[in-house]
Amino acid sequence: MTQEDPARVHSHASRHARLHEKAKRWWRRQSPGVKGLVFSVIGGIAVFAVTEWLGPAMYHLGQRIFFGEQHGLSIDVDEPVASSTEGWVFGGKAYGDLVPPPNQVEHENLESWATENGGTTVKQTLSFTLRGKSDKPVDVTWLEPKADCDPNSTAGVYVWDPTHYSRIPQSYTYFVADAEPLKVVFMDANGKEVKSPKYQVKEDDKESVSLSVSATSHRCIWSIVVHWRMDGKDHESRISDSGRYIVTGTDAATQTRRTDGR
Known part of the structure; x- marks a missing residue:
């Protein structure tokens, strides 16, 4: 097993901390309108992903629960x-x-x-x-x-x-x-x-x-x-x-x- 270089690990951590700090400063500078738009985009992506994955399954489950099997x-x-x-x-x-x-x-x-x-x-x-x-x-x-x-x-x-x-x-x-x-x-x-x-x-x-x-x-x-x-x-x-x-x-x-x- 090889051991990762401590200097390289420290370099990655420092870079991550700097990017995180820049993102926080950028977020604080944004107006409420921009922040709202960002949340809307993220929410839309999440809803789309859930709908695409669960939508058909939930539809068929609802059909079975409320309308029964489509046979007969x-x-x-x-x-x-x-x-x-x-x-x-x-x-x-x-x-x-x-x-x-x-x-x-x-x-x-x-x-x-x-x-x-x-x-x-x-x-x-x-x-x-x-x-x-x-x-x-x-x-x-x-x-x-x-x-x-x-x-x-x-x-x-x-x-x-x-x-x-x-x-x-x-x-x-x-x-x-x-x-x-x-x-x-x-x-x-x-x-x-x-x-x-x-x-x-x-x-x-x-x-x-x-x-x-x-x-x-x-x-x-x-x-x-x-x-x-x-x-x-x-x-x-x-x-x-x-x-x-x-x-x-x-x-x-x-x-x-x-x-x-x-």
Whole structure:
């Protein structure tokens, strides 16, 4: 081991002391404005260094603490569509109470006309898309129907549209809101009931579902609970919108008329 020259050590210490003294004298000569500027520059450098290093980590930590992991099931829901060919039930009203009468309403305006007259559609179709929030797979295990039906539904006139539509045979999904027990039924293009499909979705691998809902003799508010599983844990997401997901069965009607008045 070599020993450093004492004279050289003393020389370094003296030089450091002289520079320190010069810096102190320079600092004392500066105005408050200059001193403030120096502190601002030093503070900015420190904040920049800390932000660049800790910023991304703190952001992701905040996401996990306040918003949870960005995984799971996402459901994109369209507006429910009423079936004009199935018609509407107008609780507590006779045909003559409808203003204007439906034979004076353009076909494309029948839905808004029915709503303005307090009608409830006999059948609604709801389309929704199931997708993952990330590339982590999500297993959709089943669709559970929910319905709250009024056993004392007010009877009224049932009005339906005789307009004919040609239908191409295709698979479909439905449930009857006042049936016992409630069950979502899957049908193939030949009208044969099939097993409920098991969906697995990811962010870039989605599944679309079109669900038709009707009732037999009651006014029902309905919704759907989607049951799904990820990482060995069970979850559920409810698709509901009270005030829009409503159907009424034709057995609740006291009159039956067509939109052309017959």
